[in-house]
Amino acid sequence: MRIFNTQNVIVLGLIGFGGFLGFWTLLSVSGLIPSLFLPSPASVIERFVFLLSHRFAGGTLIDHLWASMLRFGGGFGLAVLIGVPLGLLMGWFRLLDDIVTPLFDAVRFIAPIAWVPFAALWFGTGIGGPIMIIFAGAFPPCLINAYRGAKFADPRLIEAAQMLGTPDRRMITEILLPSAVPSIIAGLRISAGLGWQSLVGAELIVASTGIGYMMVQGQGNVSTTTVMAGMIGIGFIGMVIDIALRRVEEAILRRRGLSV
């Protein structure tokens, strides 16, 4: 086997990516597939740049992405604020665990998207609907990982604290929470990914702003370039959220002297 160095990887990567773009352009420009349906990469980028400064479906691409991110922040924040403390409490109080677990198990298998009709019924196209659906997607990993993390706490530490008469509140904040942090952060990443996906689904159906709404409008106007520009925006923000959380994860793990 030939030695495989970074340079080769880069060259092959460029060939692969170039080939992909070339094939795409060829299909579109040659007219094999009408450019109405498959616009060339260049025209998608052009449309993307155009939408950054021009309004479509009530706002520029930036406005729509911003509206989506606010909703995402609302739903995800709510999921973290409720899910993590509840998970920790369930990890400490057995009775709470026994009560919440069967209810949670009954509800968590419901696909977030299946909440859409109720979201529409309860909130109309207001901000509440998408937040509720993001919450439905983001909540389970927050709770599960906080709970599992709490269960991973060193039993000797718990016993020592118990022997010294540590009250429940300090037990949770000073023993369970610190040992659960790595698991919680891992949960947040999963949760953010699922939340962002659910948001897109929600906006396709119940919203009057946001990136998903912009794409539906693009679809309605048979503007394939708008739909594709929206996909680029969604993928980009999703990636940024994931990278940001990964940075947080690395920083926390490093501060606690754990290797990444």
Next chain:
Amino acid sequence: MSRKAAVGSATIVAALALWFFATTMTQMISPGRFPSPADTWVAFKQITGVGYANGVLIDHVVRSVVLVTLGFLVAICTGVPLGLLMGWSRKAEALINPVFLVIRPIPPLAWIPLAILWLGLGDMAKILVIWFAAFVPSVINAYTGVRNLDKPLIEAAQMLGTPFSTFVREILLPGASPMIFTGLRLSLQASWTTLVAAELVGAMTGLGRVLNAAQQDLFPGMILVGMIVVTLCGWVMTAALGVIERRALSWNTATRAGD
């Protein structure tokens, strides 16, 4: 009965009682917002009897399940081999990975408008969307499965001059299959969610169509029936995949211990 089971069943009973109390006895929750148990039963009888949204319940279920199965099969038949190839050949990985990295962050549901533009509201659009949804997890896990193969085993096989087809059949596939199945489970869940979303956006029949029609008719009972059926179908399909996995990997003690 253990304490856990006792508390658990008491909770479920209490939740059902609260549901009945809040919707039927006191109407604290208005029937227009959330259905009472009786409303839900009426909706269930309607959809199993005269039908709702162009069909009876079983039509919708069959329609959705068949579409998911088709899309899922297309995705694993393309995704798993690609993942295996990328895991096995560094050259293939270097060639394909950049394209894959660009496509990967796009959520499955974001393909729905594009699929509708390309193929309309018919079945082909649904299969295309499911394919996109299920493709990424199948590729990633097949790839990881090959990468985690036991190195000495590969080297031993190579040293003994194992022909490529035997190698794939007896080392590559069995070694990677636990990871592949993990990917299939993720793929299946993604497929199901995506199909329901795609049917919500536009379809003639299917469970998502039931949800959509119930939403437009302001029919909370039918919404709840739709949600329950969607959840049950998803659960049954995942369980069926679990059974296949246990059959296929009966030699793998780690899988059995995990159950």
